[in-house]
Amino acid sequence: MILGERIKLLRKTLNLSQSEFGKKLGxxxxxxxxxxxNRRIPSEQVIMAICREFNVNRPWLMDDEKNDMFLPEPIGILDELIVQYNLNDTEMEILKNYLALSITEREEFIKTLKKIF
Incomplete structure (x- = not known):
């Protein structure tokens, strides 16, 4: 199934008209x-908006049939950030490890990053 067909399937699954679907995405x-x-390919910004607005699993949208159409509903703030910013596994691990640091360790980490950049 190609991208346009997936967008149509998603819209129909959500029981939205093309107009309603478009309004939610701007x-x-x-x-x-x-x-x-398939007369136009959506921009990266539109793809991100679809995933964010409708809690869509990006790999499914981009043609990965092994994945579910929708992501699981976020449980907490961290899960919401993961969905909102479409973080990959490595980014999620970095964020989780950073948040597990003590305040002092975070300050040292930030100092080190500032030296690098």
Whole structure:
């Protein structure tokens, strides 16, 4: 299944018209139609908006049939950040490890990063 077909399947699964779907993303009905019919490829910004707005699993949207259409509902703030910023496994580990540091360790970590950059 190609990207346009997945967008259409997602919209129909959500029981939204092209107009309603577009409004939630800040795009026009005609743009949604063009994406669904593969006349246009959505920008990275639109793809991110689809994933964020509808809690869509990006790998599924981008043609990975092994994944579910939707991500699990976020449980906490960290899960919401992971979804909102579409963090990969490495980024999630970095964030979790950083948050597990003590305040002193975080300050030292920041000092080290500032020296690097």
């Amino acid at each position: 795009i026009t009905e005609s743009a949604v139609c063009s994406y669904e019919n």
